[in-house]
Amino acid sequence: MADDFERMWAELAPIGRSSASGGYFRQPFLGAETELRAWFGEQVAARGLEVEADGVGNVVAWWDPVGVGAAAPALLTGSHLDSVLDGGAYDGPLGVVSALAALDLLRSRGVRPQRRIGVSVFAEEEGSRFGLACLGSRLATGALSWADAQELRDRDGVFLGDALASVGLPGATEGGLLDLSGVGTFVELHVEQGRDLVDRGAAVGVASEIWPHGRYRFDLTGEANHAGTTRMEDRADPMLTYAMTALAANKQARLSGSRATFGRVEVEPNGTNAVPSRVTAWLDARCASDAELADLVAVVTRQASERAERDGTALVVTAESVSVSVAFDASLARSVAVDHAGGDWPVIPTEAGHDAGILSAAGIPTAMLFVRNPTGVSHSPAESAELPDCLVGVSALADTLERLAR
Known part of the structure; x- marks a missing residue:
């Protein structure tokens, strides 16, 4: 053998x-x-x-x-x-x-x-x-x-x-x-x-x-602009919304003993000297029960939406796959x-x-x-x-x- x-x-x-x-x-x-x-x-x-x-x-x-x-x-x-x-x-x-x-x-x-x-x-x-x-x-x-x-x-x-x-x-x-x-x-x-x-x-x-676990796509849209000439207060930067969302997911998962990971991110136009117009990020979330998974994703989505409103950006969340x-x-x-x-x-x-x-x-x-x-x-x-x-x-x-x- x-x-x-x-x-x-x-x-x-x-x-x-x-x-x-x-x-x-x-x-x-x-x-x-x-x-x-x-x-x-x-x-x-x-x-x-x-x-x-x-x-x-x-x-x-x-x-x-x-x-x-x-x-x-x-x-x-x-x-x-x-x-x-x-x-x-x-x-x-x-x-x-x-x-x-x-x-x-x-x-x-x-x-x-x-x-x-x-x-x-x-x-x-x-x-x-x-x-x-x-x-x-x-x-x-x-x-x-x-x-x-x-x-x-x-x-x-x-x-x-x-x-x-x-x-x-x-x-x-x-x-x-x-x-x-x-x-x-x-x-x-x-x-x-x-x-x-x-x-x-x-x-x-x-x-x-x-x-139970799922994969959720977060589509965050804002306004592309010049990294040097655009004042910070004039920006609609989806990267800021994403950054807060990733931190929120980490905090909520730690509090509940769950798992939350943003392991894949795509940025447009992906230029060093440009405020991005779009950030697409994928959340992998896993919890001990179906109810806890739904609650975790709901809380992260709510916090991301509140941040998007402050940033002047827009958010759409799509569940790409969910396994009970x-x-x-x-x-x-x-x-x-x-x-x-x-x-x-x-x-x-x-x-x-x-x-x-x-x-x-x-x-x-x-x-x-x-x-x-x-x-x-x-x-x-x-x-x-x-x-x-x-x-x-x-x-x-x-x-x-x-x-x-x-």
């Missing part, structure tokens, strides 16, 4: 990696991510798995050694291969590599599952190109319509359909979407995106819930967590979004396994996982699949 895992990881490690930062640029339907998809195709072909793919880039490779087909609810695992901009190596690919290694381990044990087991790769999980996280799984579950998805554009103005066509994908109209109606359980393994397992001294954990809270199947989580050689795995919440949350919200019983991240850092080149912990994760996933496949 260790040799297979290390071999696969070594093959993936260089793909999409920046020589400058050491981070990864694996945006969907572009060179590096397309190369990863080709790699996945080679891996499943070598294992003799049956491949099901749809028109938007979602793929499942099925293992059905006893030929049960659709007679029993299928068991699905896997994750995604795309990354955030300048991201870490483990977010997504660890779940895919671990799923393949877990299948190899089950085969070596002589396991003959009474349910089909699939290894999935969902498209555009991060939302790093088209701004909507878990795009592939949203489409496959019906949480997002193809009509709405076709209106999405990337930062260069490229429509989703054109991006798909550029890599030979026909879109949902011609290529269809994955049929997940026969999936009875989904188990996703993921690197932990925090330090909970480090603090607990545990290599692996099981998810209890996902915090997800409580994973508690009995499934317990069955995954208990009775392992090293004792029970801890059951912990996560503030990060995942395809698992989308499938759970669609009514598919879902569990998540986390592998310890010694740095606690994610969405960054510093994201990490140690080989012994990764191998414990593979064993934990294989044990889980074996239990569920009976």
